[in-house]
Amino acid sequence: MIPGEYRLQAEPIECNSGREAIAVEVVNRGDRPVQVGSHYHFAEANPALDFNREAAHGRRLDIPAGTAARFEPGDSKTVKLVALAGSREVYGLRNAVNGSLDAGSGKNDGGAAAAAEGPGASKEGTAQ
Structure with a gap:
C-alpha cells in the first residue's frame, strides 16, 4: 500500500438499502438559508421550513452520513x-x-410544537 492511497471497490455503495423512504415537500419561508444534517430528526428542523412535520x-x-x-x-x-x-x-x-420516538407521551408531537412559533408553522406540507 502506498501512503495516502485509496482502495475503492468497483461496486457502488447503496445508502439505506431496504429502508422505506417517504417524499416530503419542503419550503423555506424564512429570510435566511437553512441547512439540515443527514442524521437530524427532521421533524425538529428549523421552524422557517414549512412541511408536514407529523409525517417527518x-x-x-435519506442522504449520505x-x-x-x-x-x-x-x-x-x-x-x-x-x-x-x-x-x-x-x-x-x-x-x-427528549426520549423514545415510539413512546406515547404528550411531548412527543413530531416537532410540531417546537415549530409552532416560526414562519413554517403550518402543516400544509404533504407526505407522498
Whole structure:
C-alpha cells in the first residue's frame, strides 16, 4: 500500500438499502438559508421550513452520513426521509421528543410544537 492511497471497490455503495423512504415537500419561508444534517430528526428542523412535520416524525434525510440539505429562502424542494434506526431515542435538538420516538407521551408531537412559533408553522406540507 502506498501512503495516502485509496482502495475503492468497483461496486457502488447503496445508502439505506431496504429502508422505506417517504417524499416530503419542503419550503423555506424564512429570510435566511437553512441547512439540515443527514442524521437530524427532521421533524425538529428549523421552524422557517414549512412541511408536514407529523409525517417527518421519527425520520431523517435519506442522504449520505455527514452531508446536509440546504434550503435557500423561498426555495421549495422534495426530500426523501427514512426512519431513524437504532434505539430510536432523540434528546435535545429543539426538545420536542427528549426520549423514545415510539413512546406515547404528550411531548412527543413530531416537532410540531417546537415549530409552532416560526414562519413554517403550518402543516400544509404533504407526505407522498
